Structure formats: structure tokens, C-alpha cells
Amino acid sequence: MKARDLTELAGRNLREALLRNSLTTLGIAVGVASLVAMLSLGVGLQELASKRLSRSGLFDAVFVSSRMNRGFGRPARPDPANASPAKPLDEEARRKIAGLANVVEVYPEIRFPTEIQFEGKPFSTTVAGIPASAKSDGAFDGMKGAFFSGPNVDEAILQIEFARDLSTQPDSLLGKDLALRYAERQPLPAEPSAGKSKAAAGGTAPHPGESDLSPGFSIVPREKIFRIVGVVETEPATGFGGFGRGRLLIPLQVAETLRIAQANDLREILRGTSSKGNYDSLTVRVKGPSQVKSVEDAIQSQGFTTFSLLDATKSLRQVFAVFDLLLGIFGSLALAVASLGIINTLVMAILERRREIGILKALGAADRDIRRLFFAEAGVMGLLGGILGVALGWLIGSALTFGTNAYLRRQELPPIDLSSIPWWMVAGAIGFSVLVSLAAGIYPASRAAKLNPVEALRYE
Amino acid sequence: MIGTIDEIAIRTDGVSRSYQMGDALVRAVDDVSIAIRSKEFVALLGSSGSGKSTLLNLMAGLDRPTSGAIFARGRNLAEMNSEDFAQHRSHTVGMVFQSFNLLPRMTLEENVELPLRLAEVERNDRAGRVREAVERVRLTARLTHRPSELSGGEQQRAALARALVNRPTILLADEPTGNLDSVTGDAILHLLQEINASLGMTIVMVTHDHDRAARFAHRIVTMADGKLTSDGIKS
Numbered sequence: 240m241k242a243r244d245l246t247e248l249a250g251r252n253l254r255e256a257l258l259r260n261s262l263t264t265l266g267i268a269v270g271v272a273s274l275v276a277m278l279s280l281g282v283g284l285q286e287l288a289s290k291r292l293s294r295s296g297l298f299d300a301v302f303v304s305s306r307m308n309r310g311f312g313r314p315a316r317p318d319p320a321n322a323s324p325a326k327p328l329d330e331e332a333r334r335k336i337a338g339l340a341n342v343v344e345v346y347p348e349i350r351f352p353t354e355i356q357f358e359g360k361p362f363s364t365t366v367a368g369i370p371a372s373a374k375s376d377g378a379f380d381g382m383k384g385a386f387f388s389g390p391n392v393d394e395a396i397l398q399i400e401f402a403r404d405l406s407t408q409p410d411s412l413l414g415k416d417l418a419l420r421y422a423e424r425q426p427l428p429a430e431p432s433a434g435k436s437k438a439a440a441g442g443t444a445p446h447p448g449e450s451d452l453s454p455g456f457s458i459v460p461r462e463k464i465f466r467i468v469g470v471v472e473t474e475p476a477t478g479f480g481g482f483g484r485g486r487l488l489i490p491l492q493v494a495e496t497l498r499i500a501q502a503n504d505l506r507e508i509l510r511g512t513s514s515k516g517n518y519d520s521l522t523v524r525v526k527g528p529s530q531v532k533s534v535e536d537a538i539q540s541q542g543f544t545t546f547s548l549l550d551a552t553k554s555l556r557q558v559f560a561v562f563d564l565l566l567g568i569f570g571s572l573a574l575a576v577a578s579l580g581i582i583n584t585l586v587m588a589i590l591e592r593r594r595e596i597g598i599l600k601a602l603g604a605a606d607r608d609i610r611r612l613f614f615a616e617a618g619v620m621g622l623l624g625g626i627l628g629v630a631l632g633w634l635i636g637s638a639l640t641f642g643t644n645a646y647l648r649r650q651e652l653p654p655i656d657l658s659s660i661p662w663w664m665v666a667g668a669i670g671f672s673v674l675v676s677l678a679a680g681i682y683p684a685s686r687a688a689k690l691n692p693v694e695a696l697r698y699e
Numbered sequence: 700m701i702g703t704i705d706e707i708a709i710r711t712d713g714v715s716r717s718y719q720m721g722d723a724l725v726r727a728v729d730d731v732s733i734a735i736r737s738k739e740f741v742a743l744l745g746s747s748g749s750g751k752s753t754l755l756n757l758m759a760g761l762d763r764p765t766s767g768a769i770f771a772r773g774r775n776l777a778e779m780n781s782e783d784f785a786q787h788r789s790h791t792v793g794m795v796f797q798s799f800n801l802l803p804r805m806t807l808e809e810n811v812e813l814p815l816r817l818a819e820v821e822r823n824d825r826a827g828r829v830r831e832a833v834e835r836v837r838l839t840a841r842l843t844h845r846p847s848e849l850s851g852g853e854q855q856r857a858a859l860a861r862a863l864v865n866r867p868t869i870l871l872a873d874e875p876t877g878n879l880d881s882v883t884g885d886a887i888l889h890l891l892q893e894i895n896a897s898l899g900m901t902i903v904m905v906t907h908d909h910d911r912a913a914r915f916a917h918r919i920v921t922m923a924d925g926k927l928t929s930d931g932i933k934s
Contacts, residue, residue, distance in 0.1 A: 244816040255804055598800045601761060603789025603817040603865070606781050692761045696800065 240608045249615035256588065263577075263584040264624045270577035271628020271672045274570030276635040278668075279658035281563040283636070286659050288555065299343075301523040301535050302546040303336065304328065326542040328518045336523055339537050341530040346370050347518045349494040350485060351501065356418040356462075357405050364401055366419065367485025368494030372524060381653035384413045384469030390492045395419075395465040401486035402470045412467045419489075423459045424500040458500050465489060472652070574672070577624070578679040581617055585683030588616070589690070596687055597695025606688040613684035614677060621676025625669035632668070633660055707770070708869050708901040709758055710734040714767035715925075716753050727753040729925035730767070737868070740895045740902045742912035745922035751905045752873055754922070758903065759794055759871050760787040771869070789818045793862030797874035799854040801846040807833070807857045808842040814865045832860040836890060852883035859890060863898075870894065872904040876911065888915045 240248075253260045305328040326332060337345040349368035354361050373379070374386045387394045395417065402409035405417075471488070501519060525534045528549065535545045589596070596609055636658030644654040716728040728750045735741050743751040756762040757769055760776055769776040771791050779787065788794075793814075801810045811832055815825045833839050836856040846854055855875060862870055872891065876884030892915050895902050906912050912919050921929040 240817055241819050244819075248816070251804070594800070595802060598802065599813075599817070600785070601759070601788060601794050601796075601800070602814045602861070603785055605785035608785075608817060693756050696761075696796070 240604070240611065245608075245611055245615050246619070248612060249619055252588070252592075252612070252616055253619060256591075259584060259587070260620060263580045264620045264627065266577040266580040267574070267621060267624025267672055267676060268627035268631055270571075270574030271625050271668050272631035272635060273573040274567065274671070275629055275632025275660065275664060275668050276639075276658070277566035277570035278563060278664055279632060279636040279660045280639065281559065281566040282661065282664065283640075283657050283659040285559040285563070287655055287657070288559070298528045298548055299525050299531065300547065301525065301531060301538060303521040303523055303538055303543050304519070304546075305517065306542065306544050328521060328543060332541065332543070333518065333521060335541060336521065336538055336543075339534055341526045341534055343524045343526055344370060344372055345521055345523050346491050347495070348520050348522060349491065349499060349501075351421065351499050353422075354420050355487065356420065357415075362401075362404060364486045366421070366487045366489060366494070368491035369396070369485075369488045370491045370524075379469075379471055382469050382471040383410055384467075386469060387490045388468070390490050392490060393463065393465050393493060394468045394490065396469040396471055396488040397467060398486045398488070399470055399472050409470045412470065415467050416464050417467060419463050419465055419487075421461055421463070421497055422500045423461045424456050424498050425459050426456045456500075461497070463497070574675055578675050581620060581676050581679035582683060584620075585613055585617060585680055586686070588613075589683055589687045592687075593690065593695050593698040596690050597692045597698065600690075600692035601696065609690070610684045610688040613687050614680050617676045617680025617684070618673055621673040622669065624676065625672030628672060629660070629665050629668050636660065706737040707734050708737045708739070709769065709771045709903075711754070711757070712768045712770070714754070714757060714764045714769055716750075716757060716762065717765045726925045728757065728764070731922075731925070731927055732767075733920060733927060733930065735869075735901060735903060737901050738895065738899045740892065740915065740917045741904070742916035742919045743903060743905045743922065744907065744909060744912050744919055745928075746907060749922040750925035751922045753925075755871050755873050755903060755905050758869075759792050760784045761794075789814065789865060791867055792869045792871050793865065793867040795855070795858050795862050795870065795872040795875050797877035799846070799851075799858045799878070801854055801857055801861070803846050806843050806845055807838060807849065807860075810846070810857060811861045811864050814861060818865055820865075828864055828866075829860075832864040833857075835863060835894070836860045850883075851879050852886060855879060855883075855887050856890065859887070859894075863894065863900075867900070869901045869903065872902065874905055874907070876906070876908070884911070891915065 305326065333345050333347075336342060346368075350365060352363070352365050354363050356362075369387075371387070371390045379386055382396070384396070386396070397405070397409070397412065399409060402412055406412050523534060523538065525531055531547050531549050535547055538545050599609065599612075640655075640657040643657050647654055711731055711733050714728055714731045715726060717724050717726045719725075731750075731754060743755065745751045753762070757764055757776075758771075760779075764777050767777065771787065774783070774787075776784070776787060801807075802813070805813070808829055811829045812825055815828060820828070830839070833842060836859050838853060838856050838860065841849060841853060841857075846857070849857060855878075859875075870891070875887055875891070879887060888911060891902055891904065894900055902916075904912075904916065909919075918930070918932045920927060920931075
């Protein structure tokens, strides 16, 4: 029998026992729906985690430090055999790293404890410099106010907890000014008289990398006014060294011009290299996680120590793969139960249509035709059940996302996409449903095909 | 293709069909040899349980003999695989049953079309062949009716059209008038006679009605206890 005739006959047979076949198809649909809902949750959570983590900049970033800094409070790691000699992490090194292929930006980690003055009262806090690229971080989604209007503006974003320290109504802080007090690092001049005049002139000491033969530096207290432009819920990550600790965020370029005295300045004094203005560490942002390894290798060959979270992403993917597998197995259990429904429906159909099978054989149907007819019926139920199941699964996922977001809104948290149904899941679920249905149809179909036509024709 | 009267349409050589029923072996057909020529109208006569329907089923390719051979179109049905067996049922023979065996959910037209679907006849050719078969049994006005909307005689005529639609060489009828009143039964037998005469189709009809067999068939073959007891050609 030709495929079109086979499909028509199968469709006609299914319509004949509409209620029973509809219930069987619904059973398959529920099985597919549970599978799709489970997997969509797994994929949705994975995408959510991956998106948040990748937008946090942790997985497309390389953390660079000088090998000269080893031994200061952290265990030394063995050098690779072909490692080049240790070099200072200075402005020249920053420029070289910035010139590497696939590097988007290179910036130092600037984070310092200090005090601010707001409405006449002092508040202790930690200030962090935030690069302009951080605007696309998930951490700034749903923030109150706005991100910095430019890279060199005297604007500040407050972390919500710190904003609550300043005012019981954090929203009211937007547009107000605060005074940031900080310790500026000023290199000692070669000639004391010249140095005094520079300091008196407002601090024109050299930037990191500028040549200065002085053996140390002085600390000068400063104050700078910043306008509060935003309040952020989550604590943004700006590097590996201590993310989550910045409570008052200012543009990184502004933070660099402040020449804040940092912890490694003391170490430089002990080494006698304080005048070089070396960086403690640099964060290198690359185009994508796949380029991290090559950039890391290039930086290591320049004589620096690197660290990235590539291994961590591998572990994350592994965890989610196992998670998805377990969800898939639980989801498939419902489909396995549904396949028993198909077997039952088709076996019942053989009993009911015994005489019809005999007639078909008497009219010239081969065993193969009968087998294919039952297979087609199972396949059509699987296809319809699969399509309906995907739609049901999408509804379940959407309902879960809706409920979750309603809860998150009550908690004043930004909404999330809890479930995700990519095209491969739609095709896979429908295909799997058809396959399972066909497998369930094997026994009934072969039993129907083997029916003796003389006995079948006698059946009343 | 319909052959000449001297050609053998179907032949059985020492055919037996036995069934195991508990400890007993029942010989439904026991060593039957018969040759049916083309264009013959043969009545297979016998009482209930004589083995006539079993012999007809063996000729139809619905059942396989326990021993012996059945030749149709030069091939032994006993040695055919299931695909060839189905081909024999589809193209060589057409079957008519006592209880009509129409599919109740299909219209008359769809019932008649069914063998064409199974034989993979092109869609474009089907409508013409269905119309031709239905016209021959004079049921054109009932094409869209379901079996439940037809009388017994109409149902048997529909079954006859279905048996003819694939243009077989042999028509096998198992008690075709068994469920019909005498007038309607006679009408069906007249139709069979007409088909035999006009199309030259070989007809083997199982019946237990001796008078009708004598009135309509060319040849009467009698069976009892699975064996042939007489074989007579009417003068």
C-alpha cells in the first residue's frame, strides 16, 4: 500500500475510536510535556547561569599579575619550563597586553577602603573603579537611576545596602552629591624643593610607568565630589581579586586619575621600585571565552602569571549536563508510561478490528501492509502527542516563569526567563515521541500482521 | 486475463488440510484433486462441515494446505511466500462472502476502492474502475451510502463489485446467498451468471443448495467429510 493511502486509512481508523485514541494521544502529550518542561527548566537555568556569568565578565577575562609578586602571602606556583623571565606589571606591559589579538580592554583593579561625607556625616565604605564595559553586565539590569553618563564623569553608583546606610529611602539619593575622601599617592621628587612645589601645585606627580628616580612617595589626603546617579541591587564583579566588595562605584578612568595609594605600594617601597608605579594586577577582557586560552598563553609568554575561570566553566557545563540528563530521565518516565497506553490502545484495536484485518487480507493486503498500518496509527498518535506535548510543555514552563517572576517582583528582584525551549528541543521531543510510539507499536503491529485471515474472518 | 474454456484456471493436486483439535486430528480437506477450467461456473456442494469452505479458502490463498499442491497461473500456492500469497489474493482471485464483509465505516464507493488501494493502483485510474464495477452490479445510485444504509441484496452486490474491481480471473463465492431471501438470492446468482458469461470469469461457488447449484452452475462438485464425492458437468 502506498504511503498516502496508508496515512489516510490510519487517520480514518484513529477517527473511528476518537475518544480512546484522543485519550491515548493525550497520555503521550502529557509524557512529552513533562519531558519538555523538565528539560526546558534545565536549559533555562543553564542559560540563565551562563548568561549571568558570561555577562559578569568572569568567563571572558584573564587575571594577570607579575611573577615578582609571588611569596607575598600566597603560595608560589612552579613556573612552566619555557617561561620567560619575570617582568614588572607596568604601563608598558599594559600597553603590550592591550595590543594582543582578541583583547578588548585591559584595566587595573582599583578598590580601596575609605570614608565619604554625605549630608555632613562620615560613612566608611569601599570604593571600586568600574570599567565602561561593565554597563552590559547583568548586575546593572534593573538598577535604579542610570549607569555613568561617560568614562570620565564624577558620578557614583551606590550598592543598595550602602545606599540604605545613607538614607532610609535609597531612591531619594539620586541626583545628590557626596564627598569622597581618599589618600593620594605622590612620588617624592628627586630634589625636595621641586617636589614641594609640585605638591603645592595640586599634584602633578607621574602616572604609573612614568620615570621617577625617587625612592618613595608621600600620601596626601584629598576630597572629590561625586554625584549619585544610580543605585544597584546586586554587587557587580569587576575582577577576581575581590568582587562583591565594592559598595560605592565610580568610573574606572576617574579612579585611575585619583592615584590612590594601594596595598602593593608598600611592597614596592621594600623593593625600591616604588617610583615605577607598577600595577598589582590587571584584568584583561577578551572577545569571548573561546579566546581566553590563546590570550592567556600569549600573556604568560610575556613573563606574567595568569588566571582564568575556564576550568570552572567546564565544570559548570558538566554539572548542567548531568542535571539535564537527570531531568530528562524523570521526564522520560512519564513518556514510558504513555507508551504503555499506546500498546494497550493498539492491542485493543486488534481485538476490535480482528474481522477487518481478515477482510483486508482477503482483499489482498500483505502482512507488511497490516504491520505498516498499525505502525502508521502509532506514529500519527506519537506525532500529534509530540506536538501537543511540546505546546503543553511550553505552557507549563511559561506558567512556572510567570509564577517565579510574580514572586521575584514581590521581593523587588528583576524578572528571569526560567524555562527555555530551543528549536532542537522541539524537534527532538516530537521525534522522540514518534520513536517511542513506533517502538510501542512494534508488538501490536506484528501481532496484527500475523493474524490468520480465516480465523479473523470468523470473528464476530 | 480471462483464458479459454480449455485452460485450467486453478487446480488442486492431492490437497489436504488438517487441524489439531485437542488430541484429535481433523481432516477438513482430505486428498482433494480437482481442476477448474477457465470460464467455468462451478458449484461446490456439500453439507455443513464437508470441507467445501476450507477448500475455497485454500484456493483463495487465505489458508495453506497441510499437504498437496494448488496451482494457479502456473504457480504452486503452497510454496508461495506471504507477499506472493497476498498478490494472489489481490490479482488472481476475488472473494465474496456469505456475510458480505463490507467495512461498516466506509461508503460503498470506498469499500469498492479498497482493493485498488491495496493493489497500489494509481489514484487517477481508481474512480473509473470503481464506477465500472459498481455499474456492473447496478448500484451507481448508492455510491455514497454506508453498508448499514443498504439492503442485504445491495450489500452483496457491493461485495461483488469489490471482488470484481481488481479484474481477477477467478471469483470465489462462499455461500453468497446464505443471508438473503430466495428472490434476492436468485438475483445475485443471475448476476454471477451474467458476469461469468459476459466477462468469461471463472466462478467457484460454495453452496449447500442443490437446486440453485443445478440451475446456475455448469458443473457441480460434491464434497463430504473432506473428500470429493462426485464431480459432474451438466449437459
